[in-house]
Amino acid sequence: MSGGNPGPGDPSGGPAARVAPLLRWFGRRRRDLPWRRRRSLYRIWVSEVMLQQTRVETAVPYYRRFLRRFPTLKALAAAPLQEVLKAWEGLGYYSRARHLRHAARLVAARHGGRIPTRYDQFRALPGVGEYIAAAVLSIGAGAALPVVDGNVLRVVCRWQGFAGDIRLPATRRRVRAFLEGIIPADVPGRFNEGLMELGALVCLPRAPRCPACPLCPGCFAFRRGRTGSLPVKGRRKPVPEYTVALAVIVRRGRVFIQQRPEEGHLGGLWEFPGGKCRAGEWPLDAVVRECREELGAEVEALREIAVVRHAYSHFKVRLHVFACRLRRGRVRPGRPHAWVRAADLGAFPFPAANHRFLPQIAGSAEERTRRRAGGP
Numbered sequence: 001m002s003g004g005n006p007g008p009g010d011p012s013g014g015p016a017a018r019v020a021p022l023l024r025w026f027g028r029r030r031r032d033l034p035w036r037r038r039r040s041l042y043r044i045w046v047s048e049v050m051l052q053q054t055r056v057e058t059a060v061p062y063y064r065r066f067l068r069r070f071p072t073l074k075a076l077a078a079a080p081l082q083e084v085l086k087a088w089e090g091l092g093y094y095s096r097a098r099h100l101r102h103a104a105r106l107v108a109a110r111h112g113g114r115i116p117t118r119y120d121q122f123r124a125l126p127g128v129g130e131y132i133a134a135a136v137l138s139i140g141a142g143a144a145l146p147v148v149d150g151n152v153l154r155v156v157c158r159w160q161g162f163a164g165d166i167r168l169p170a171t172r173r174r175v176r177a178f179l180e181g182i183i184p185a186d187v188p189g190r191f192n193e194g195l196m197e198l199g200a201l202v203c204l205p206r207a208p209r210c211p212a213c214p215l216c217p218g219c220f221a222f223r224r225g226r227t228g229s230l231p232v233k234g235r236r237k238p239v240p241e242y243t244v245a246l247a248v249i250v251r252r253g254r255v256f257i258q259q260r261p262e263e264g265h266l267g268g269l270w271e272f273p274g275g276k277c278r279a280g281e282w283p284l285d286a287v288v289r290e291c292r293e294e295l296g297a298e299v300e301a302l303r304e305i306a307v308v309r310h311a312y313s314h315f316k317v318r319l320h321v322f323a324c325r326l327r328r329g330r331v332r333p334g335r336p337h338a339w340v341r342a343a344d345l346g347a348f349p350f351p352a353a354n355h356r357f358l359p360q361i362a363g364s365a366e367e368r369t370r371r372r373a374g375g376p
Helices: 015-029 041-051 056-069 073-078 081-088 095-110 119-123 130-141 150-160 169-180 188-201 220-224 283-295 342-347 358-372
Strands: 241-251 254-259 274-276 298-311 316-328 337-341
Touching: 015 188, 041 056, 041 095, 041 130, 056 081, 073 095, 081 095, 119 130, 130 188, 150 169, 150 188, 150 220, 241 283, 241 298, 254 342, 274 283, 283 298, 283 316, 298 358, 316 358, 337 342, 342 358
Parallel strands: 241 316
Antiparallel strands: 241 254, 241 274, 254 337, 298 316
């Protein structure tokens, strides 16, 4: 274990004495999570990818289903992308799933199916950044690599009195350098998990439970009454909101859908044609224009069947969804597409926002079928 100078918030002795209370606390208080029961590099990797930008309680059911469907790296590498995306559906940030499958295929092809434990080799895989590399290799392979995520930033900045903006790279580097000086070489994974667990359960963003914290006696923020002002977090820029018009085109009882390009936002998922409204453009006009530009076909918007608001990490959308019919021309999409029964839409992976109006599509298709058949 490497040495390090005591920080401003902890005047206690060497690194071992400073981290021992945390390790004891984690041994007693850690949650019983599925990825902590059966340890393997693959299972740890899947869990850490899912936990990026996702709460534990949300990730747990997805993790269990994903491991039932893809219990080994070999199974994931052999799976079609659409199956992987369908298993990931609703968890968001779909590039994580695409990169994980791509990385599994590379491990199978270049490393004989064995996940590399050398930092440079593992870090070179798609989707593996500093956080994933440190978490997986410290927990699964005993590498002395500190993890720096939101929970860890909050814990360390309060504990040590670091007042830099945690959105800035310089603050993250300072926190990482401090952790490199105290991470125990014999149990680095336990140390990393302990810090993250402490941030999740005790050192909360608001109303931290300081009396229950094992680091409380040496905590700068607790002693100075600054738990409310640390860590420093600069304001985000205002999030833009876009108005989007979507067309549900029905022909002979089937609905037109198309697949998004694999690279990019929501890559590989299926969608309905449409796009952003231009400045001053009504959604009703936008859906007709978008279908003309995107599909080379003229459509008529029959009625609006849903308005859905949805927030992504960097923008918001308001989706206006229209039931449409072809007026003239043939649909000539430039990417993979399909005409499917409304009842079969659930077999395709769609963005989460779309699931909020799929029931209306099924109802609209059934209504049109009854009318054509002369029913009530």
